[in-house]
Amino acid sequence: MNEKRVGTRTIALAYPPSVLSCAAVGGKMESQGPLASFFDELGQDSFFGEKTWEKAESTMQKKALQTALNKASLKPKDLDYVLGGDLLNQCIGSSFGLRDFGIPFYGLYGACSTMGESLSLAALLIDGGYARTAAAITSSHFCTAERQYRMPVPYGSQRPPTAQWTATASGCTILTGEGNGPYITHVTCGKIVDRGVADANNMGAAMAPAAYDTLAAFFRDTGTKPSDYDLVLTGDLGTLGHDIVREFFMRDGIDMGEGFQDCGLLLYDRQQQDMHAGASGCGCSAAVLNGYLLSRFRDGSLKRIVFAPTGALLSPTSSFQGESIPGICHAVCISCDK
Amino acid sequence: MNEKRVGTRTIALAYPPSVLSCAAVGGKMESQGPLASFFDELGQDSFFGEKTWEKAESTMQKKALQTALNKASLKPKDLDYVLGGDLLNQCIGSSFGLRDFGIPFYGLYGACSTMGESLSLAALLIDGGYARTAAAITSSHFCTAERQYRMPVPYGSQRPPTAQWTATASGCTILTGEGNGPYITHVTCGKIVDRGVADANNMGAAMAPAAYDTLAAFFRDTGTKPSDYDLVLTGDLGTLGHDIVREFFMRDGIDMGEGFQDCGLLLYDRQQQDMHAGASGCGCSAAVLNGYLLSRFRDGSLKRIVFAPTGALLSPTSSFQGESIPGICHAVCISCDK
Numbered sequence: 001m002n003e004k005r006v007g008t009r010t011i012a013l014a015y016p017p018s019v020l021s022c023a024a025v026g027g028k029m030e031s032q033g034p035l036a037s038f039f040d041e042l043g044q045d046s047f048f049g050e051k052t053w054e055k056a057e058s059t060m061q062k063k064a065l066q067t068a069l070n071k072a073s074l075k076p077k078d079l080d081y082v083l084g085g086d087l088l089n090q091c092i093g094s095s096f097g098l099r100d101f102g103i104p105f106y107g108l109y110g111a112c113s114t115m116g117e118s119l120s121l122a123a124l125l126i127d128g129g130y131a132r133t134a135a136a137i138t139s140s141h142f143c144t145a146e147r148q149y150r151m152p153v154p155y156g157s158q159r160p161p162t163a164q165w166t167a168t169a170s171g172c173t174i175l176t177g178e179g180n181g182p183y184i185t186h187v188t189c190g191k192i193v194d195r196g197v198a199d200a201n202n203m204g205a206a207m208a209p210a211a212y213d214t215l216a217a218f219f220r221d222t223g224t225k226p227s228d229y230d231l232v233l234t235g236d237l238g239t240l241g242h243d244i245v246r247e248f249f250m251r252d253g254i255d256m257g258e259g260f261q262d263c264g265l266l267l268y269d270r271q272q273q274d275m276h277a278g279a280s281g282c283g284c285s286a287a288v289l290n291g292y293l294l295s296r297f298r299d300g301s302l303k304r305i306v307f308a309p310t311g312a313l314l315s316p317t318s319s320f321q322g323e324s325i326p327g328i329c330h331a332v333c334i335s336c337d338k
Numbered sequence: 339m340n341e342k343r344v345g346t347r348t349i350a351l352a353y354p355p356s357v358l359s360c361a362a363v364g365g366k367m368e369s370q371g372p373l374a375s376f377f378d379e380l381g382q383d384s385f386f387g388e389k390t391w392e393k394a395e396s397t398m399q400k401k402a403l404q405t406a407l408n409k410a411s412l413k414p415k416d417l418d419y420v421l422g423g424d425l426l427n428q429c430i431g432s433s434f435g436l437r438d439f440g441i442p443f444y445g446l447y448g449a450c451s452t453m454g455e456s457l458s459l460a461a462l463l464i465d466g467g468y469a470r471t472a473a474a475i476t477s478s479h480f481c482t483a484e485r486q487y488r489m490p491v492p493y494g495s496q497r498p499p500t501a502q503w504t505a506t507a508s509g510c511t512i513l514t515g516e517g518n519g520p521y522i523t524h525v526t527c528g529k530i531v532d533r534g535v536a537d538a539n540n541m542g543a544a545m546a547p548a549a550y551d552t553l554a555a556f557f558r559d560t561g562t563k564p565s566d567y568d569l570v571l572t573g574d575l576g577t578l579g580h581d582i583v584r585e586f587f588m589r590d591g592i593d594m595g596e597g598f599q600d601c602g603l604l605l606y607d608r609q610q611q612d613m614h615a616g617a618s619g620c621g622c623s624a625a626v627l628n629g630y631l632l633s634r635f636r637d638g639s640l641k642r643i644v645f646a647p648t649g650a651l652l653s654p655t656s657s658f659q660g661e662s663i664p665g666i667c668h669a670v671c672i673s674c675d676k
Contacts, residue, residue: 109428
């Protein structure tokens with residue numbers, strides 16, 4: 001047995017898998033945002049030709065995987081695994097979206113950290129010699145999430161300023177053992193962290209301690225600092241949660257700098273689109289990675305980033321029963337050099 | 339990159355991880371069944387000292403992991419990973435049950451296949467050199483499942499004969515890279531299989547095609563046949579689903595024989611306890627494995643088994659929207675020889 005851990009929690013991949021293909025699918029709000037041109041497909045309503053929002057979410061995953069396959073001239077049987085999940089009860093966005101492909105499937109639940117979790121495990125499966133190719137995928141949908149977590153959209157509930165806007169989006173990355181990069185070079189697994197925040201309209205604050213925990217472990221384990229990376233990105237902490245993480249690092253004497261960003265603050269134009277604290281949902285970080293960020297690797301304007309999506313592991317039931325909100329954050333380092 | 343795949347879907351582990359410890363926790367019904375003496379702890383009501391059933395389910399997971407740690411004289415920090423999930427919306431059984439341990443966590447959703455999925459990925463993480471130790475865990479609870487999937491228990495709904503009884507149980511296995519067995523020697527990842535069964539009170543029939551698909555791949559990939567194993571176990575197909583799988587193999591000219599069993603048919607005394615088609619739930623196969631089956635490895639009466647839990651990847655929402663029920667089955671081979 002060879003030992004590939006560095007520090008306490010980080011894996012330095014011996015054979016860093018390469019991004020072979022990627023795809024991002026979004027909805028109407030995403031088509032009006034600053035990253036619109038980076039999506040492969042943008043729907044002009046919330047239904048994607050389906051009769052229900054849940055089926056629409058599955059269709060987005062189907063489109064994201066199919067587009068990523070097409071861009072690499074692959075067929076479903078060329079993939080050894082697909083790893084994915086979503087926010088819907090029993091992860092039906094994934095199980096119905098991926099049902100027809102016939103690819104061996106490991107279902108995940110990491111809430112909005114799922115793009116980080118699926119990339120992590122897909123990278124480990126390839127690095128370990130268990131797969132030549134694997135896809136990582138996730139999705140979220142504003143209307144399915146509102147109905148499930150808060151109120152059905154037609155009720156017109158007012159949202160507090162700390163609330164975020166669940167992205168209607170799906171993103172898919174296909175990794176391969178042989179390729180020209182960018183590469184997944186490091187993986188840091190998250191711990192469940194709960195500092196007692198119980199406000200389901202303030203997820204950013206609830207998830208911030210988990211983001212700090214994983215990012216601090218990543219920097220400690222790899223002996224690097226934020227300025228060693230072009231960008232260090234959280235997934236969907238929004239403006240409040242993101243500032244909390246910056247503040248936590250400041251207390252340790254670490255300035256996260258200008259490169260510390262949040263996918264939830266990139267997806268929409270917060271001045272024009274009035275998204276309150278920012279975007280959220282599994283699909284937010286998935287679309288920002290597979291649309292915007294990976295295209296910046298292709299044009300050479302990004303060389304090395306830390307991608308660290310966060311998830312809030314609550315349910316409406318746990319909130320009704322007075323529980324606080326546990327968070328988790330899974331980080332990967334993506335680099336144009338092995 | 340070394341290639342460890344055999345056939346199309348099966349991994350033959352180069353360094354088969356060993357079972358270091360295990361634990362099974364159950365409720366009142368489980369304490370009245372034929373496997374009662376194999377549990378580490380049996381609650382005498384459905385609450386385990388908590389005020390809600392959901393919190394009770396989390397507590398079962400906590401007890402299962404803590405008991406498995408205690409039996410191996412381990413502390414939480416000795417585990418490199420815990421992999422787990424459950425049936426509750428957003429998998430809160432796991433996130434709240436595992437919250438206080440501070441162990442790096444990969445959350446899974448495989449419905450009732452979760453014990454197979456978590457064992458598979460834990461074994462791969464150890465075999466690949468990413469972990470020295472890892473725990474696989476899951477749970478289910480009759481009352482949380484009834485409330486979520488069907489009707490709250492106090493309504494007293496009548497159950498059709500094909501219905502199964504969700505086990506109130508949790509099971510945990512701790513794997514390690516160095517040990518004296520039994521070992522996880524092979525892992526076969528499931529595909530999502532949907533043959534159009536839409537009756538949420540007949541999960542066994544819905545999941546049977548997935549069980550057949552994975553088991554057939556396992557036998558084909560490994561060049562073995564059912565009689566090469568002391569037992570070949572599905573997770574919770576119940577009497578109807580189990581017979582369907584036997585029939586599918588019979589059409590291929592393969593007699594599954596007496597050793598083909600189902601954890602859902604072992605957990606309760608179906609004559610005395612009136613469980614209709616058998617037990618179900620993630621906790622069913624988890625408790626049967628970690629209570630009964632692994633103790634039979636210890637006493638030498640089992641040498642090699644295939645453990646293949648099945649999951650139904652539906653939700654109440656998908657059923658309301660007219661969808662059929664996709665199934666999945668993850669298989670591992672457990673053997674006293676490497």
